[in-house]
Amino acid sequence: MATFLYKLGRLAFRRRRFVALIWVALLALAGVGAATASTATSSSFSIPGTEAQRAFDLLEERFPGASADGATARVVFKAPEGEKMTDAAHKAEVREIVDELSSGSPQVASVTDPYQAQAVSRDGSTAYIQVSYKVSSMELTDETRTALEDTGGDARAGGMTVEIGGDALQVMPETGATEIIGVVVAAIVLVITFGSLVAAGLPLITALIGVGVGVSTITALGTVLDLGSTTSILAMMIGLAVGIDYALFIVSRYRAELAEGREREEAAGRAVGMAGSAVVFAGLTVVIALAGLSVVNIPMLTKMGLAAAGTVVIAVLIALTLIPAGLGFVGKRIHGRKARKADEAGRTAGAEDAARTAAEESGGEGGAGRARAGEKPNMGTRWARFVLRRPVAVLVTAVVALGAVAVPAASLEMGLPDDGSQPTSTTQRKAYDLLSDGFGPGFNGPLMVVVDGRTEHNAKAAATRLTDSVEKMDGVVAVTPATLDKSGDTAIVTVIPKERPSSVATEDLVHSIRDTGGEIAADDGATVLVTGATAMNIDFSEKMNDALIPYLALVVGLAFLLLILVFRSVLVPLKAALGFLLSVVAALGAVVAVFQWGWLGGLLGVEQTGPVMSMMPIFMVGVVFGLAMDYEVFLVTRMREAYVHGERPGEAIVTGFRHGARVVTAAAVIMMAVFAGFIGSSESMIKMIGFGLAIAVFFDAFVVRMAIVPAVLALLGHKAWWLPRWLDRALPNVDVEGEALRKHLDDASDDGAGNDGGPGGERELIRA
Structure with missing residues (x-):
């Protein structure tokens, strides 16, 4: 592999234009496609193989429109202290708002009158209007959203509290200025690492x-494949991080090869051949x-993973082709001014001293395995x-x-x-709380309980029996007639739980209803x-x-x-x-600790604590494992x-850290900055x-790889x-270390081509 990548690097360097x-x-082609594509919507949410999804599919078949994908909104009203929503003045005000919403936008499908739909709380303090739209929330026009947001202005002036819930007000998530800050931090780290604006700018430009x-x-x-609005943000997050990191490793190795006195084309070939192998794996x-x-067999998660994986593939291809091409364009400016002056001084003071100065300026990445005397x-x-x-x-x-940090898990x-x-x-939250206070947390x-009786008699009998059983269950506030x-x-029975949706009691109630259904x-055969x-x-x-667990076993097993x-070892991959x-x-x-318990939540902009998203553990396992193996x-x-190459285990550890620690540290800081930039997103x-x-x-790069890895390797010897x-x-021997490449280069040198990788040497490599 290293030999092939060496040839690819030299080819990209020569054919850089x-x-x-x-x-x-x-x-440009992708940009035109994106500009002409229709606006992405929220990805359709389905969970194949689950009871809830089977019921949802049955509703689509038997009750067309009952589970439509259109946006919804609830306009919630609360009467002033001492008054009720059933008062004549409030009734007139609410019904006027119903008429306004019904005629306010052609995207509105239906608007319910709370006094006809029994959407008034028992104490009369709270009522709500249910609004259904013909399109999803992402497809609502600004005029439709503005009409909804302006609802209830006169009612508020009259003393009523008016809040709006539902997904109709949902907009595309924003990442905020912190994303830009993350990229700026990455640029600063690159400048410090390379000491050159050109060398720092190349990884940023190619990653972008x-x-x-x-x-x-x-x-x-997005629209054709139903990728959803958040897929591109996650792909951007991961693609930007790995794109900068992979480019960083190639550029670092290139500078080190130049420091060894090699010509620029040869240095580019060796950089892609050596560091490029690690980038590929x-x-x-x-x-x-x-x-x-x-x-996992959840379409939304599958699409997110495949889209992000595609962006990573592009980042690898960029590192192997566009980076060496870019190195051909920037010339000697890949080094800082100080290093270039040292190189000029070296022409009279001796090539060896100049190489040593350039190596120190470049951070010593990727040079020979052993430390030089006096270094x-x-x-x-x-x-x-x-x-x-x-x-x-x-x-x-x-x-x-x-282990201490892991305790909250x-x-x-x-x-x-x-x-x-x-x-x-x-x-949205205020409307949620008003409904909880007025109608109960559940x-x-x-x-929604769906009864498929297959005949009218069975459906009615089964629904009646179900209603009688569910009404007697603990944790049930109300059961609507079938x-x-x-x-x-087919019959539908709606059950209102006593507790909030995310509570353990509600989860237990769902299982109890399913047991009764069994x-x-x-x-009854229903x-x-x-x-x-x-x-x-x-x-x-x-x-x-x-x-x-199956996912973890599959991914960890394959990796x-x-x-x-890669390592020709059993214990190193296990470690x-x-x-x-x-x-x-x-x-x-x-x-x-942060999102569920609220520790440091204010500092990170977490205004509301609650359960951790269900997909978070498995998503973190997938992404973090891949990045950790980087x-x-x-x-x-x-x-x-x-x-x-003959060093003792302890010496090899020191050599690895001497040539790799600085670059890995910079890469980790860059990746942390890019990811941390998305903490400012409006999407939870x-x-x-x-x-x-x-x-x-942070944990993996600075604690596991920088501390645990060398300690374990030192103990293992x-x-x-x-x-x-x-x-x-x-x-098979994939030659990640470039041993076969070195042998080919040495053979080519012995045949008279020199180690500068001239044309004769390249012809020899091709024949090999």
Whole structure:
């Protein structure tokens, strides 16, 4: 692989104008597609294989329109103190608003009169208007939304409280200025790392091109593939982070190859050949983890994972082609002014001194395995030596620290966000609270029970028996009379729980109704199914829990095999997997502490605590595992490279840190900055994912990879690189360390082509 990537890097360097033109054309094509595509809507939510989904599908068939995907809104009124919504003046005001809403927009499907629909609380203090629209919330026009928002102005002036709930006011999530701040922080880190604006700008520009191609493609295909409005944001988050990181590793290796005295084209080829191999395998682990989300069998999650995986693939291709092309354009400006002056001085003072100065300026990434005599140890070297002196103490301290942070994960509660999780300052949350106060906490989460009797007699009998049984259950406030479809073989019964939708009591009630439905099915032959938003959320959480272990086994298993192939070791991949588990559990603990318990919530803009999103654990497992293996590959590959070239295990650890710690640290800080930038999003899911991924990268890069990994490798010694002989013979040699590439280059040099990678050497490589 390294030899192929070496040739690819040199080709991209020589044909840089053609390569750049291809990527610019792809960006323009994707941009045109995105600009001409219709506006993305919220992705349709379905959970195949669950009872709630089967009931939902049955409703679509038997009660057309009963489960429509159009937006809804509830205009909630509360009478002034001492008055009631049944007073004549308030009745007239509300009915006038009903007429205004009915005629206010052609997108309105229906508006219910609360006095005819019995939508007035028992004490008369609260009433609500139910508004249904013909289109989804993302397709509502500004005029329609404005008409809804302006509803009740006169009523408020008269002393009534008017708030609006439902999804009709939902808009595209905004990430805010913090996303830009994240990119700025990444730029600052790159400037500090490289000491050159050009070297810092190249990874940023290429990463933005890759993200532009990926996100524009997702936007262009959004309506056709039902990708949803948040898919592109998640793809942007991950694509931007890995795009900068992968480019950083290639550019760092290129500068180090230049520091060794090689010509620019040869340095570009070697950089892509050596660091590019690690980029390919690191990208593969991320793609495996993201694409593996499809095993959960939830279409929305599958599409999110595949879209993000596609963006990662683009980031890898950008790093292998556009980066070497860009290196050809920037020339000597890839080094800072100080390094260029040192290079000019070196022409008279000696090439060796100049190479050493440039190597120190570039951070020493990717040079020869051994330290030069008299070379000043960098921070990575000093830290590695400290860990080697105290491996047990470092290992115990790191594990105990992560274990302490992971403790809140034991209290993890999962659910899906609704208006009750909105900030208390929003009108949606205020409407939610008014309905809870006026009609009971369970009113915001009604259960819809579908009875499929197959005949009119069975449907009526089964629905009557079900109603009688459910009314006697604890935790039930009300049960509406059964509504039959036109053929009379299917009935709908609405159950109002006593407790709020996300409570354990409501979850228990759903299971109790389903148990009763099973008894009815056995006796009467009717099928009883429970659905509704609350039941869908419960089924979604349970399905995510059930899928977590199989998903974890699949992803970790595939990546374990991939890492065995990369490192030619059994214990190193095992250590990598166990370290990942520790970091992801600690990250979940931090998410629980912030978003469920409210610790530091005000600092991070978390206005409302509540259950952690059901998809958060499995999504974090997928994304964090892929990113964690990035750092494992980049850092430990350098150790493996030094070890196979004859260094002792301890020396190899120091060599790996000397050449890789600075770059891995910079990459981790950049990735954290990019993820943290999404904490400012107005969408609670994006905010939580941004925080979770940022803190997970911190734990994995700085605690697991920088502390636990060297400590474990130091304790294992030579055993760390043990591989059974039969397995060694069976595995193909992918040459991540570039050993075969070095041999080819040495052979070409011996044949008279020199080590500058001239044309003769390249012809020899092609023949090989």
